[in-house]
Amino acid sequence: MKVGEPEKFIVKGKRLDGRKLDELREIKIEAGVLKRADGSAYVEWGGNKVMAACYGPREVHPRHLARSDKAILRCTYNMAPFSVNDRKRPGPDRRSREISKVTREALEPVVFTNLFPRTAIDVFIEVLQANAGTRCTGIAAASVALADAGIPMRDLVPACAAGKVGGEIVLDMFDVEDNFGEADLPVAIIPRKKEITLLQMDGNFTQEEFEKALKLAVEGCMKVYELQKEALRRKYGGA
Amino acid sequence: MFEVVAEVKKDYIASLLEKGKRADDRGFDDYRPIVVEKGVSNRAEGSSLVKIGKTQVLVGVKLAIGEPFPDMPNSGVLTTNAELIPLASPSFEKGPPDEDTIEIARVVDRGIRESQCIDLDKLCLIPGEKVWIIFVDIHVLDYDGNLFDASALGAITALLDSYMPKVEEDKIIYGEKTSEKLPIVHKPVETTFAKINKSTVLDPSLDEELVMDARLTVATDENGIICAMQKGGSGTFTQEEILDIIKRGASKGNELRKFLE
Numbered sequence: 001m002k003v004g005e006p007e008k009f010i011v012k013g014k015r016l017d018g019r020k021l022d023e024l025r026e027i028k029i030e031a032g033v034l035k036r037a038d039g040s041a042y043v044e045w046g047g048n049k050v051m052a053a054c055y056g057p058r059e060v061h062p063r064h065l066a067r068s069d070k071a072i073l074r075c076t077y078n079m080a081p082f083s084v085n086d087r088k089r090p091g092p093d094r095r096s097r098e099i100s101k102v103t104r105e106a107l108e109p110v111v112f113t114n115l116f117p118r119t120a121i122d123v124f125i126e127v128l129q130a131n132a133g134t135r136c137t138g139i140a141a142a143s144v145a146l147a148d149a150g151i152p153m154r155d156l157v158p159a160c161a162a163g164k165v166g167g168e169i170v171l172d173m174f175d176v177e178d179n180f181g182e183a184d185l186p187v188a189i190i191p192r193k194k195e196i197t198l199l200q201m202d203g204n205f206t207q208e209e210f211e212k213a214l215k216l217a218v219e220g221c222m223k224v225y226e227l228q229k230e231a232l233r234r235k236y237g238g239a
Numbered sequence: 240m241f242e243v244v245a246e247v248k249k250d251y252i253a254s255l256l257e258k259g260k261r262a263d264d265r266g267f268d269d270y271r272p273i274v275v276e277k278g279v280s281n282r283a284e285g286s287s288l289v290k291i292g293k294t295q296v297l298v299g300v301k302l303a304i305g306e307p308f309p310d311m312p313n314s315g316v317l318t319t320n321a322e323l324i325p326l327a328s329p330s331f332e333k334g335p336p337d338e339d340t341i342e343i344a345r346v347v348d349r350g351i352r353e354s355q356c357i358d359l360d361k362l363c364l365i366p367g368e369k370v371w372i373i374f375v376d377i378h379v380l381d382y383d384g385n386l387f388d389a390s391a392l393g394a395i396t397a398l399l400d401s402y403m404p405k406v407e408e409d410k411i412i413y414g415e416k417t418s419e420k421l422p423i424v425h426k427p428v429e430t431t432f433a434k435i436n437k438s439t440v441l442d443p444s445l446d447e448e449l450v451m452d453a454r455l456t457v458a459t460d461e462n463g464i465i466c467a468m469q470k471g472g473s474g475t476f477t478q479e480e481i482l483d484i485i486k487r488g489a490s491k492g493n494e495l496r497k498f499l500e
Contacts (some may be wrong), residue, residue, distance in 0.1 A: 003310050094341045101338040105453075108473040133452035185468075199455070201468035202353040207485055210465055214478060 005103070005180045009166030015177070022216060024160070024223055026194045029231035031148045039149025041231070043141040046174055047131025050142050052141035054149040057119035066193035074102040077138055079127040099135045101182050106159065106188040106198035112152040121151060131176035139188050139198065144228050148235070152230045153154040157197060159188035160220030162213040164203060169212045171220045185210070191225045192220070242330045242449055249450040256438040268487055275392065275498040277400040284416070285401025287307065289393040291442060293383035295327075298375065298393035300401045300421075304364065304411060305372040310423045315362025315370045319348035321377040321390065323353070328382035342471065347391045347429070350458035354427035357398065361422040369409060373398075373421070384445040387456045387469075388419035391429035392495055399423055399499060427466055428495040430488040431456040434474055439484060441491060455481065456472060457488035461496060 009016060019025070025046030034040035037053035060066040077099040079088045092100075103125065111121065123145065128199025136159035141220040143157040153191075163173050164183035173181055189196055205213065250307025252262055265271065271292030280286040283299035307314060319380075321344035323331045336344075351357065362371035375397065377390045398421055405415040433443035433451040443451055458467035465485060470476065 003312070040249065046408050094336075094345060097341050098345050101342060101469075105471060105473050109475050188474060193475070196476055196481060197475050199468060199470035199481065201465065201478070202349045202464065204353065205465045207463070207465065207489065209483075210485060211482055213479065218478065 006176060008183070009177060010168055015165070015170065017174055022219070024172045024220055025174060027224065027227050028175055029144060029227050031144050031231045031235040037144045037145070037149070039151070041141045041144035041148060043137050043144075045133065045137040045140070047129060047171070048127070048134055048137045049129040050134060050137045050141045051122045051126045051128060052138065052145040054121065054145040054151065054219065055124075056121035056149070056151075057116035058122070060118065065120070066118045069117055070113040071111075071119045071121050073104055073108050073111055073113060073121050073123070075100050075107065075123045075125065075142065077103055077125045077127070077135065079130060079134070083126040083130045099138070102198055102200060103135065103139055103142065105156055105169070107142060107146065109195075109197050110143070110154045110157055111146065112154070112191055115152055115232055121146070122123045132173050132175045133186070134187070135159070136161050136186050140224055140228060144231055147232055155190050155192045156230055157188050157190065157227060158221040158224035159186065159198060160217050160224050161186040162217035162220065164205065164209060164213065169209060169216060171216050183209075183213070185213050187214065187221060189218055189221045191222060244446075244449040248446060250478070251367045252447060252450050255435045256435055256440070262446060263439060267438065267440045268491060270491070270494070271444070273392075273495070273498060275332045275396055277292070277396050283323065283397070284404060285397045285399070285421070287393045287400060289353060289389045289396065289397035291385055291389045292444065293381060294389050295379075295381040296377040296386065296389040296393045297380055298397040299378070300397045301374040302401070302404060302411070303372045303374065304369055304406070304409060307363070307367065307370040311359075312367035313370075315357070316372045317348070317352055317357060317359065317375070318372065319344050319351065319375045319394070321347070321379070323379050323382070323386075327379045331379075331382065332485050342415075342469070343386055343390055344377065346387060346456055346467065346469045347375070347394050349400070349469075350391050350427045350429050351394060352377070354425045354458065354460045354464070354466040356395065356423055356425035356427050356460070358424050363407070382445065384448045385431055385442050387431045388442060388495070391427070391458065392498065395426055395428060396499060399426075424483045425460045426496055426499055427458050428492045429456050429458045429467075430491045430495065432484045432488065434472075434476060434480065439480060441478035441487070455484050457485050457492075459492040461493075463489045467483040
């Protein structure tokens with residue numbers, strides 16, 4: 001047993017932070033929060049605070065990375081040193097490099113990269129305060145930032161995790177559940193096609209549990225999708 | 240890691256798949272021939288050489304004594320690392336690990352760690368002070384597709400092959416192995432499927448990897464418990480495809496585990 005593990009995660013059908021099993025934490029999304037970036041978004045998701053900025057399409061540096069048939073999409077996930085309890089050493093580590101890669105692969109399917117050959121579209125995700133689920137928060141923020149930059153996209157990409165805590169399948173774990181839970185399944189989707197663009201998993205699931213968790217995560221994504229659209233409507237108007 | 244691939248090759252592979260065939264004549268759920276050897280490097284505490292088709296991966300396990308993590312003072316420490324050395328492919332470059340290398344190391348690590356295949360609590364020497372550190376190093380020798388499955392199979396084989404070295408006054412005497420083995424309690428393996436157009440095929444060859452839209456790796460233990468998954472590539476999967484893959488992956492995992500006996 002790890003240090004600090006709670007005895008019970010679910011008491012009378014409620015989780016330790018008072019939520020129901022299939023309830024999201026409170027999420028606030030704001031589009032267009034930075035002046036210099038071509039597009040930006042700020043997301044508060046439970047105890048997570050994440051800022052995303054999009055630059056481009058712009059010239060590619062270094063130039064040999066340019067593709068003659070499409071734009072390259074580059075994503076950088078970075079955590080502020082003060083965003084976690086034990087100070088995170090500044091700069092990319094193996095975890096953030098992997099998250100940057102899966103974030104790019106989660107967003108790439110919706111971006112019309114073929115419209116901007118020989119250019120780069122850069123997305124920067126900064127975690128300012130972390131409380132489990134930063135990669136999902138980052139992807140949700142990044143796709144609003146891309147839209148805010150006016151990058152043509154097939155759809156927004158919402159993300160949300162489901163998992164297993166105290167033997168139950170739950171939506172959107174907070175830090176204690178994430179640290180001591182039994183499984184974590186972050187998912188990102190293209191809502192209009194219900195296709196999955198990000199899927200990672202660690203812990204232990206039976207096939208039945210996995211199926212249930214995947215369904216729950218997709219439902220969570222659909223709720224996040226509504227909040228993303230609302231944020232863009234608030235900035236740009238329209239129905 | 241970037242290789243140019245001809246459009247005609249993609250069309251050829253895709254049109255074959257539509258007819259239910261693969262370019263190398265395999266079924267959709269067939270591995271290429273697999274060879275697993277262990278004890279290939281006697282300086283390592285455990286080692287293995289895995290070949291899947293022409294892909295070759297060498298894995299070595301080294302043990303050291305070090306400090307535990309503060310939040311797990313009574314547990315040994317597992318460290319997994321991969322190297323895609325330029326010897327193995329014209330597309331691999333020397334220098335610090337790129338994101339593909341990091342991804343392989345982390346996905347293999349998750350399969351081992353999350354299956355709790357090593358009883359890390361048995362690897363404590365002095366609680367809070369001294370524990371065994373396990374280094375799993377994946378050395379790719381020849382890249383012909385599907386490094387995930389080859390590396391994961393190599394890692395568990397090398398761990399099962401590992402003997403504890405002799406210890407005197409908290410110092411390891413590396414030349415002398417004891418008869419004691421690492422406390423391995425589960426046998427996780429990973430199975431990877433590639434999606435090309437609408438087909439999903441097991442164990443993508445290099446050509447299939449170069450043209451695939453996306454891939455999905457599933458790690459399962461001997462009880463069929465899913466312990467890690469990773470989607471890669473810029474394509475998408477439907478929910479049905481994913482549920483189909485985990486079923487096929489679990490049964491193929493049992494086939495891979497036969498190489499561990």
